[in-house]
Amino acid sequence: AQSVTQLGSHVSVSEGALVLLRCNYSSSVPPYLFWYVQYPNQGLQLLLKYTSAATLVKGINGFEAEFKKSETSFHLTKPSAHMSDAAEYFCDLDGTALIFGKGTTLSVSS
Amino acid sequence: GAGVSQSPSNKVTEKGKDVELRCDPISGHTALYWYRQRLGQGLEFLIYFQGNSAPDKSGLPSDRFSAERTGESVSTLTIQRTQQEDSAVYLCASSVPRERGGLYEQYFGPGTRLTVT
Numbered sequence: 001a002q003s004v005t006q007l008g009s010h011v012s013v014s015e016g017a018l019v020l021l022r023c024n025y026s027s028s029v030p031p032y033l034f035w036y037v038q039y040p041n042q043g044l045q046l047l048l049k050y051t052s053a054a055t056l057v058k059g060i061n062g063f064e065a066e067f068k069k070s071e072t073s074f075h076l077t078k079p080s081a082h083m084s085d086a087a088e089y090f091c092d093l094d095g096t097a098l099i100f101g102k103g104t105t106l107s108v109s110s
Numbered sequence: 111g112a113g114v115s116q117s118p119s120n121k122v123t124e125k126g127k128d129v130e131l132r133c134d135p136i137s138g139h140t141a142l143y144w145y146r147q148r149l150g151q152g153l154e155f156l157i158y159f160q161g162n163s164a165p166d167k168s169g170l171p172s173d174r175f176s177a178e179r180t181g182e183s184v185s186t187l188t189i190q191r192t193q194q195e196d197s198a199v200y201l202c203a204s205s206v207p208r209e210r211g212g213l214y215e216q217y218f219g220p221g222t223r224l225t226v227t
Contacts, residue, residue, distance in 0.1 A: 006152075034215055043114075043201065044153075044218040090153060092216075098143065102152035 002027050004093045006101035014109050019063075019078040021104050023091035026072060033074040034092040035065055038103075044090065050074060061085070081108045112136070114219035116202050122225045123192055131187040131222045135204030140182045143216060145201040146171075153201065159185060160207055192226045199223050 007022040025031055035047040048059025055067045061084075065076045076089060086108045091101040115134045123129050135142050144156040155169040159179040170176070174192075179185040189196055203216035 036216075036218075043220040044203075044216075046215045046217075049215050098155050098158065100145075100153035100155070 004091050004099050004101040006104050010105045012107040013081045016080050019081045021076040021089050023074045025093045032094040035076050036090045038088045083108050116219035116222050120223045128190045131200050133185045133202030139204035141205045141207040142185050143203045144187050146198045148198045194226050197226045
């Protein structure tokens with residue numbers, strides 16, 4: 001069965017700290033994986049995507065994610081959090097079905 | 111170019127009434143998706159259209175929900191006899207389908223916030 005699990009519904013970091021948002025997946029076919037961000041009162045927009053070309057994927061706003069097949073993970077990271085990063089983040093699996101994770105709300109404090 | 115648009119942006123309706131939500135995808139995007147996002151929850155897949163193929167309706171929660179799409183353009187999501195639990199943001203997205211190449215990611219509209227009183 002296909003699934004996406006985002007560990008931690010809420011992550012809080014201080015400005016300048018490392019951001020780590022976790023996503024684990026289960027898929028019977030080679031997956032395409034995406035991270036989307038939803039800023040308050042806005043629609044979702046793509047942060048980055050993995051489509052098998054490279055395991056380390058760089059996205060917008062300084063975010064990146066690494067596809068690790070052995071760990072079935074696609075965690076999202078950013079070296080230094082900014083206040084403007086506060087948003088909800090969704091991991092998406094496109095395998096034989098479209099499955100979004102439940103989302104992780106990132107809070108950034110000064 | 112223009113992105114995905116949805117209308118109305120907000121809809122308040124009384125329990126038991128029918129509502130229609132509209133989505134205009136990006137021109138050339140043959141794939142169109144509807145999702146529901148309840149307050150504080152993740153995205154719930156509802157339905158997927160791909161060109162002239164039969165839609166994937168596996169996510170529709172009940173027979174009160176239906177959706178149509180005219181060719182590769184506008185789609186409408188209809189909820190009949192609305193219930194309070196239907197209150198949510200309904201998101202539409204479009205994309206170039208995988209088998210056509212392209213970037214695979216979905217482009218989302220701003221959503222329609224539905225409140226059933």
